Amino acid sequence: MDLLVQLLDATIRVSVPLLLACLAGLYSERAGIFDIGLEGKMLAGAFAGASAAAVSGSAWVGLLAAVAIAVLLALVHGFASITHRGNQIVSGVAINFIAAGSTIILGQAWFRQGGRTPALSGDARFSAIELPGAEALRDVPVIGTIYSDLISGHSLLVYVAFLMVPFTWWVLFRTRFGLRLRAVGENPAAVDTAGISVTWLRYRAVICTGILTGLAGAYLSVAQNAGFVKDMTAGKGYIALAALIFAKWKPVPAMFACLLFGFLDAASIRFQGMPWPVIGKVPVQLINALPFILTIILLAGFIGKAIPPRAGGVPYVKER
Amino acid sequence: MSTPYAKLPGWADYGLIPLINLLVAFIMAGLVVLLVGENPLRAAVILVDGAFGSGQNIAYTLYYATNFIFTGLAVAVAFHAGLFNIGGEGQAYIAGLGVSLVALAFDSVLPWWLTFPLAIAGAALVGALWALIPAYLQAKRGSHIVITTIMFNFIAASVMVYMLVNVLKPAAEQAPQTRQFLDGGQLPKLNFILEALGLSVRSAPLNISFLLALVMAVFVWALIWRTRLGYEIRTFGFSPKAARYAGISESRITIIAMMISGGLAGMMALNPIMGDQHHMALDFVAGAGFVGIAVALMGRSHPIGIVPAAILFGMLYQGGAELAFEMPNISRDMIVIIQGLVILFAGALEHMFRPTIQTLFASLSPRSMGIPAAKTGGA
Numbered sequence: 001m002d003l004l005v006q007l008l009d010a011t012i013r014v015s016v017p018l019l020l021a022c023l024a025g026l027y028s029e030r031a032g033i034f035d036i037g038l039e040g041k042m043l044a045g046a047f048a049g050a051s052a053a054a055v056s057g058s059a060w061v062g063l064l065a066a067v068a069i070a071v072l073l074a075l076v077h078g079f080a081s082i083t084h085r086g087n088q089i090v091s092g093v094a095i096n097f098i099a100a101g102s103t104i105i106l107g108q109a110w111f112r113q114g115g116r117t118p119a120l121s122g123d124a125r126f127s128a129i130e131l132p133g134a135e136a137l138r139d140v141p142v143i144g145t146i147y148s149d150l151i152s153g154h155s156l157l158v159y160v161a162f163l164m165v166p167f168t169w170w171v172l173f174r175t176r177f178g179l180r181l182r183a184v185g186e187n188p189a190a191v192d193t194a195g196i197s198v199t200w201l202r203y204r205a206v207i208c209t210g211i212l213t214g215l216a217g218a219y220l221s222v223a224q225n226a227g228f229v230k231d232m233t234a235g236k237g238y239i240a241l242a243a244l245i246f247a248k249w250k251p252v253p254a255m256f257a258c259l260l261f262g263f264l265d266a267a268s269i270r271f272q273g274m275p276w277p278v279i280g281k282v283p284v285q286l287i288n289a290l291p292f293i294l295t296i297i298l299l300a301g302f303i304g305k306a307i308p309p310r311a312g313g314v315p316y317v318k319e320r
Numbered sequence: 321m322s323t324p325y326a327k328l329p330g331w332a333d334y335g336l337i338p339l340i341n342l343l344v345a346f347i348m349a350g351l352v353v354l355l356v357g358e359n360p361l362r363a364a365v366i367l368v369d370g371a372f373g374s375g376q377n378i379a380y381t382l383y384y385a386t387n388f389i390f391t392g393l394a395v396a397v398a399f400h401a402g403l404f405n406i407g408g409e410g411q412a413y414i415a416g417l418g419v420s421l422v423a424l425a426f427d428s429v430l431p432w433w434l435t436f437p438l439a440i441a442g443a444a445l446v447g448a449l450w451a452l453i454p455a456y457l458q459a460k461r462g463s464h465i466v467i468t469t470i471m472f473n474f475i476a477a478s479v480m481v482y483m484l485v486n487v488l489k490p491a492a493e494q495a496p497q498t499r500q501f502l503d504g505g506q507l508p509k510l511n512f513i514l515e516a517l518g519l520s521v522r523s524a525p526l527n528i529s530f531l532l533a534l535v536m537a538v539f540v541w542a543l544i545w546r547t548r549l550g551y552e553i554r555t556f557g558f559s560p561k562a563a564r565y566a567g568i569s570e571s572r573i574t575i576i577a578m579m580i581s582g583g584l585a586g587m588m589a590l591n592p593i594m595g596d597q598h599h600m601a602l603d604f605v606a607g608a609g610f611v612g613i614a615v616a617l618m619g620r621s622h623p624i625g626i627v628p629a630a631i632l633f634g635m636l637y638q639g640g641a642e643l644a645f646e647m648p649n650i651s652r653d654m655i656v657i658i659q660g661l662v663i664l665f666a667g668a669l670e671h672m673f674r675p676t677i678q679t680l681f682a683s684l685s686p687r688s689m690g691i692p693a694a695k696t697g698g699a
Contacts, residue, residue: 036470080668089404089466091668093613097660102352104653109356238470245467283486289478292471299463308464 005149007263007270012154013224015262016161017042017216017233021240022247022254023168024212028074030172030249031205032185032311037077037092038213039237040099045070045217047103050117050228051110053124053221062124062222067214073099074210075203082202085315096237104230115230117221126155126223155223157215164212168251181205185309188316198316213237242295249309261291328674328681338620338666340673345661352657356649363643363650370642371635375519377642379511379526385627385634386526386591389533391612392630393540394585396621400544401577402557407454407469408585409609410476411447415586417483418442419593420498420600424488427505435504439594440532440587447586448579450476455578459571465578473609484602497601507595527595529587533630536584537623543580553577585609607656614659617667633659 021038028035045066053062073095080091107115131152137144172178180201184191188198216236221228239261246260247253268287328337350360371381391408398405405411422442426435454468484496493499507528511521544550556563556573564570592604611633618632619625633655640652665672 034466036466076664080664084669084672086668086670087404088668089406090613090617090663093406093610094660094664094668097610097656097663099660101653101656101658101660105352105356105649105651105657108651109649235474238474241467242471283482285478285482289475292474296457296463296468296471299468300457300461301463 005145007266009150010266010270011259011263012150012158013262014265015258016158017220017224017236018240018243018258018262019161019255020157020164020212020216020219021237022243022258023164023251024209024216025241025244026168026172026249026251026254027181027205027208027212029244029312030185030309031181031202032188032309032314032316033078033081033202033206034088034313035077035092035206035209036089036238036241037073037095037099038209038240039233039235040092040096041070041073041210041213042217042220042237043096043103043231043233044073044099045214046221046232047099047107047117047217047228049214049218050120050221051107053120054111054118054227057122057124059120059124059126059222062120063126063215063218066218066222067211070214070217071207071210074206074213078203078206081315082199082206085317088313088315100231103228107228107230117228120222120226124222125226126157126219128153128155129159155219157219157223160215161219162255165251165255172251177204182309185311188311192316192318198318202316216240239291242291245308246295246298248307264290328678332677332681334620337670337674337677338618338625340677341665341670342618342662344673345658345665348661348665349654349658352654353650358647358649363647366643366646367636367639369639371639375511375514375517375521376524377638378519379514379521379524380641381631381634381638382510382530383524383526383591383596383634384637385631386530386533386595387588387608388611388615388630388633389537389627390588390591391585391609392615392619392626393533393536393612393623394581394583394588394609395612395616396619396623396626397540397544397553397584398577398581399616399621400550400557401553401573402560403455403458403574403577403581404466405451405469405578405581405585406466406613407451407472407476407609408581408588408612409605409607410469410473411450411582411585412588412605412609413473413480413603414450414476415443415447416480416589416593416600416604418444418446418586419589420488420501423501423505423594424498427502430504432504432507436507436528436590436594439505439590443586443589444583445586447589448583451578451582451585452575455575458578459574465574481602484600488600495601498599501594501598505594506598507590525592525596527591529591529595532587532590534627536587537627540584541623549576585612611659614662614666617670618662 021042025035025038048069049062049066052065053059077091077095080086081088104115107117111117134148134152138148172182180191180196184198184201191201192198220232225232240258243254243257243261246257264287268284353360353363370377372378391412394408395405419439419442422439423435426438450472454465454472457463457468458465488498489496490499510526510528510530511524514521544554552563552568552573555566556568556570560570563573588605588608593600597604615626615629615633619629636655636658637652640655644651
């Protein structure tokens with residue numbers, strides 16, 4: 001029981017950046033803008049967040065800086081792929097490299113700790129929040145453990161991330177903005193005909209992506225860890241992308257996909273080198289590669305079919 | 321503006337616009353240098369001197385360029401078929417298996433000139449097979465090639481860690497790498513060519529795979545512009561609909577183009593493994609597969625553009641290493657930024673300056689645009 005709770009607790013912690021990045025990608029891709037630059041925006045956000053928090057001593061300033069820089073990069077992506085109708089994949093790749101290089105160079109130049117930012121402590125970090133009654137309920141069997149060990153005791157951004165799931169669902173499927181956003185990803189010409197600006201709509205979607213990747217970055221460097229380490233996203237942006245496809249571009253399945261991939265990650269660390277029941281010893285590399293393998297199998301249509309938004313990746317050219 | 325991408329004279333289209341894009345990318349990189357408190361002009365001087373200042377430096381520059389010619393050609397071939405092969409990194413990495421298995425098997429029995437062709441075949445074959453799966457999935461199952469090739473990069477990394485740690489590492493060793501190859505698994509250096517030109521080279525890893533890279537550049541040119549298959553690849557890339565109408569099989573072209581692309585990326589593994597280190601270590605590709613994207617975009621997917629673009633990036637790699645000595649604030653990661661900026665300005669934003677330049681051309685000499693002056697403002 002204890003082991004299971006620990007494992008699930010770790011799962012939640014590693015799933016959060018995936019979930020935030022995955023929802024970020026959801027807004028953009030649902031609006032027809034492919035974004036493989038999630039990784040770069042998250043990395044830049046993590047760096048900006050940790051730097052600003054280290055200098056100012058406030059986690060909130062860090063969070064704002066993370067969101068600001070991620071939105072800026074998202075706007076670069078928008079400028080290239082919406083305004084100039086450039087290749088969205090190429091633009092995303094470019095942003096990943098710019099973020100990967102500049103976080104190291106600037107980190108080294110500003111803090112001189114080999115690409116790290118100074119360690120954060122106290123108010124410069126988002127600390128764990130004890131939910132009301134967590135202490136009182138701790139001794140209640142099962143429910144008490146689940147509530148006080150699993151649900152309570154995370155940092156603010158963890159709760160924000162999970163609340164973003166119903167919120168995103170509500171925005172996409174219950175608001176006018178969401179309806180238009182989905183429409184512009186399926187058939188931009190129809191949206192244009194209805195007198196709604198495709199460009200402005202897509203820019204707003206891209207900004208949403210920026211905000212959420214900024215949160216994901218801030219979580220990594222200001223909440224989960226106490227500072228920025230070079231290349232700290234380590235492919236999480238791509239796993240989030242895989243989760244997004246795995247979830248067929250839907251918010252609630254996205255949460256489950258991220259939890260699944262997070263669980264694989266947590267379990268591979270927890271059980272490293274230990275034999276598994278039935279299958280025996282599994283190399284840790286196989287478990288690391290599992291999210292990607294599963295996504296490929298899904299994409300190939302062997303288990304269900306993932307159909308991307310129809311206008312995804314295609315720049316919109318207004319009819320003349 | 322009725323014709324957003326009206327025709328420009330050839331020299332402007334293939335010379336001026338790429339040059340402007342490149343210039344903007346380097347100006348932006350200069351701003352980053354300013355941001356870390358160094359002088360960009362001095363940095364540029366150190367960089368160029370570090371890349372071409374001596375025979376030794378030139379040899380290193382060409383050694384790095386060799387990697388980028390292979391990966392640049394790989395990306396370019398896929399581009400011609402309208403496919404974005406972002407998986408060059410993984411294809412090159414996994415092709416290291418082909419190279420080192422051949423070298424490990426034959427280095428004690430065959431001379432290098434017999435091992436080399438076998439290793440080329442091994443590298444190309446493994447790289448091509450690693451590209452075959454995403455190509456097949458795109459052609460037959462409709463998965464997006466960009467996504468699958470990204471995923472395959474990660475899978476390749478996992479496979480290689482497993483192979484090096486659990487299979488290929490000699491039991492007595494600590495570091496996850498293969499044993500050192502004997503003479504039969506070592507490629508001859510080319511430094512004598514530079515020395516014949518009066519330059520002095522102490523010891524640089526420039527080796528015969530550089531010549532192979534140049535041969536491949538000619539091969540790609542001949543393939544794309546002088547063969548029937550190349551014509552089909554270009555037609556398919558230009559307009560899949562027209563290709564289908566002309567009876568060109570979509571899945572055949574997708575699979576063949578991706579396998580050629582993967583094979584070219586795979587050959588990159590020869591250069592560091594057999595040419596320089598004489599063993600296979602973790603992460604020997606070191607991002608060269610991704611640099612290939614920038615090289616192909618900069619070289620406009622033509623070998624005549626790709627070879628100089630690869631040498632430019634070789635210069636950045638070698639010069640960047642020298643720069644890190646002189647300016648400790650600037651490490652080799654500066655290249656990653658420049659690479660990103662080049663991809664952004666030469667790739668995603670390649671049309672940004674086009675309207676301005678067109679207006680300029682139209683007002684200066686309407687006839688060079690092939691349109692009478694009066695019609696420029698037509699609706």
